[in-house]
Each structure stands twice: as C-alpha cells, then as structure tokens.
Amino acid sequence: xxxxxxxxxxxxxxxxxxxxxxxxxxxxxxxxxxxxxxxxxxxxxxxxxxxxxxxxxxxxxxxxxxxxxxxxxxxxxxxxxxxxxxxxxxxxxxxxxxxxxxxxxxxxxxxxxxxxxxxxxxxxxxxxxxxxxxxxxxxxxxxxxxxxxxxxxxxxx
Amino acid sequence: xxxxxxxxxxxxxxxxxxxxxxxxxxxxxxxxxxxxxxxxxxxxxxxxxxxxxxxxxxxxxxxxxxxxxxxxxxxxxxxxxxxxxxxxxxxxx
Numbered sequence: 001x002x003x004x005x006x007x008x009x010x011x012x013x014x015x016x017x018x019x020x021x022x023x024x025x026x027x028x029x030x031x032x033x034x035x036x037x038x039x040x041x042x043x044x045x046x047x048x049x050x051x052x053x054x055x056x057x058x059x060x061x062x063x064x065x066x067x068x069x070x071x072x073x074x075x076x077x078x079x080x081x082x083x084x085x086x087x088x089x090x091x092x093x094x095x096x097x098x099x100x101x102x103x104x105x106x107x108x109x110x111x112x113x114x115x116x117x118x119x120x121x122x123x124x125x126x127x128x129x130x131x132x133x134x135x136x137x138x139x140x141x142x143x144x145x146x147x148x149x150x151x152x153x154x155x156x157x
Numbered sequence: 158x159x160x161x162x163x164x165x166x167x168x169x170x171x172x173x174x175x176x177x178x179x180x181x182x183x184x185x186x187x188x189x190x191x192x193x194x195x196x197x198x199x200x201x202x203x204x205x206x207x208x209x210x211x212x213x214x215x216x217x218x219x220x221x222x223x224x225x226x227x228x229x230x231x232x233x234x235x236x237x238x239x240x241x242x243x244x245x246x247x248x249x250x
Contacts, residue, residue: 102201105201
C-alpha cells in the first residue's frame with residue numbers, strides 16, 4: 001500500500017467476471033506520515049482511506065468488466081460502517097461485488113476483512129465515464145499491470 | 158401508466174425527501190423538482206430494480222446534448238413513465 005499516493009491496493013487476488021466480483025489485498029504500512037497525525041502516539045488507518053480502499057477495489061472490477069473502455073469515479077458512499085480499528089502492519093482482504101450495472105453508473109457492495117474478521121463495509125455508487133485523456137488511460141493500465149489485474153481481450157476483438 | 162407513475166413518484170419522494178403531494182405527472186424531475194444528477198442516479202437505481210430494466214440514461218443524455226431530444230421527453234414524469242412502460246414491454250417481447 002502506497003498510502004500517501006492513494007494507491008491502496010497491493011494486489012488483485014481474485015477476479016470473477018462471470019460472478020461480477022473481485023478480491024484484493026493490501027498491507028497497511030508500519031510507518032507513514034499519515035500516522036503522525038492520525039493519531040500522535042496512537043496510529044490508526046483513517047476510515048476514509050478504508051472507504052477509498054473499497055472504492056478502488058470496486059473500481060478495478062468496473063475497469064475489468066468494461067475491459068479498460070471506461071473509468072469509474074466514486075460518486076456516493078452509503079451504509080458505510082467502520083466496525084473496528086485498523087492499525088499499522090495489518091493485512092487487509094478487500095472484496096467488491098457488482099450489485100447493479102446501470103447506465104453510466106455501477107452500484108457495488110464492498111467489504112474489508114482482516115484475519116477473517118469484518119472490518120468495514122459499504123454500498124458504493126461509481127460513475128462510469130470515458131477516460132478524461134489518453135495519459136489517464138495509460139496510467140490506469142500501468143497501475144492495473146502493477147497490481148496484477150489481468151483481463152483477456154474479448155473473443156471478438 | 159398510472160401505476161408506473163405512482164411507483165416512480167413514491168421512489169422520488171422517498172429518495173429526495175420531496176413531499177409526495179407535490180409530485181405530479183406533469184412535474185419535470187430537474188426543472189420542477191430540482192433533482193440533481195447524483196440524486197437521479199439513486200432514482201434510476203431504484204427504478205431499474207423496481208421494474209427490472211436499465212434506464213438508458215447515457216443514451217438520453219447524449220440525445221439531449223445532440224439536440225435530438227428535449228429533457229421534457231425523458232424527465233417530465235408522465236413521459237418518463239411512458240418510457241419505462243416501453244422498456245418493460247420490450248423486455249417481455
């Protein structure tokens with residue numbers, strides 16, 4: 001996890017396009033400037049970054065389902081529950097499932113577990129838009145390669 | 158048509174906290190009810206689920222942007238109800 005760069009996912013560990021779900025993992029760093037402020041002497045992974053980790057995992061599923069044609073943007077966070085503290089050094093298992101494939105948006109059910117225990121969950125709405133520019137598209141492709149997101153080309157393409 | 162309208166009026170009232178009495182078949186979702194695009198995503202989600210369809214929001218937006226349609230055709234609720242009925246009929250055909 002490169003937390004200061006908002007790269008919260010280390011690796012995609014399972015991608016099930018037919019089942020419209022994905023699993024990723026991330027290791028919370030032991031040290032980060034973020035923990036110097038949140039909180040001094042009591043480092044905790046900020047809840048908003050847990051939500052971001054769920055959003056990124058959900059987003060990679062959207063990217064995979066549309067085969068890098070379009071890009072997701074977080075639009076709404078609903079029913080978010082941050083159930084327990086996350087501390088430096090914990091390994092997170094993140095899941096997302098496509099709840100609804102709308103026109104220009106996707107609704108995703110997401111959750112994070114650590115050592116099998118449910119840490120947090122939320123229902124997220126992502127807008128799905130064209131890439132704003134070719135550089136952004138390439139950035140997404142490069143990042144996907146780094147985290148091991150592999151999507152086969154469509155049979156007809 | 159009336160039951161379709163009632164369903165979407167109830168969805169709008171619940172989603173956007175708009176008094177149900179103020180929502181009529183002639184209400185324009187954006188111009189009269191002040192629903193913004195993010196709230197409309199929630200409404201679309203609820204409509205998609207309630208009717209088992211996929212409102213083609215992107216296609217409609219494109220048609221409006223291209224001048225091929227007016228927002229009235231899709232966002233005045235009696236017209237939205239008619240579009241939904243068409244989508245439901247097409248699904249069952």
